[in-house]
Amino acid sequence: MTSLVLFTALVLAVGCERLAELVVATRNARWSFARGGVETGRGHYPVMVALHTGLLVGALVEVWVRRPEFVPALGWPMLALALGSQALRWWCITVLGPRWNTRVIVVPGLPLVSNGPYRWFSHPNYVAVVVEGFALPLVHSAWITALVFTLANAVLLTVRIRTEDRALAAAAGARGESA
Template sequence: MLAYSLLIGVVAIERIAELVVSQRNLKWSKAHGGSEFGPGHYPAMVALHTALLAGCLVEAAHREFIPMLGWPMLAVVVAAQALRWWCIGTLGRQWNTRVVVIPGAGRIVGGPYRFLRHPNYLAVVIEGVALPLVHSAWITALVFTVLNAVLLRVRISVENTALESLGTGRRDH
């Protein structure tokens, strides 16, 4: 359980790093005329992602580590993190945890966006299943997945509306 707690701690630190990058990019976006779409769902998103980490720790305290499940799930978590940071790197200053559109900015279609419209959300879905299952926390994985599906339905709708406001301009990154 100590190793799993350390993993959750590392993921929490990674989330804090994301928030630092996000805040810096949000400030830059607003300075360049960026406008936010759908801010109402953001507090629920923060709460859900925080609850994921807490749920992992609480449930894992009552579960056994199953190597044949845990090790592959850890590899999946690492892959999800790699995809997440590929998204962040590809979007550059336009990435943040909110939905912000900068006037005149084209839609980025390089990197993982060549293959998927919302690759970061794929990383979130994968991580939401794999991270709890590293230590057999299947209830946390299930509850997060269901609640995240509801939240992503709202979030993706907001993001699609924001992307439509960009028009047809495209940028390859």
């Protein structure tokens, strides 16, 4: 029972972190729009919100209904990955500053960010999302939630990354750069 309560506290803490992200995203959206920011991909955004909410709710429901055992050999490494994904996410948020958002909003005229984790790959925040999506539920052996989220998220990220890449390429093209 203690592991169920601790897992619930972990998932609720991640939920609070998500609310903090939304506060930052709302502030950053205002900043972007005030500078001529252009939003694309509005159609998939509600699906993304529902999927990420489903990850948290699904993990809790699965653990409380199925009552899988906490398996230390799985749970502790998954906790480390889940926490690491949070660190990576906040590194991305910090590096992008007011340009970071949960929505796809590009401010024309701003150069692409190429420092921090963006120096190694173009979508590090999505690496954090993928890792968290399987690791968080597996902290307490919620393998059904991990599997369903991972498969649904793969489809969503295909749409999301294409949308973001097109928006960034269009902005770079308008500046005469390569994205």
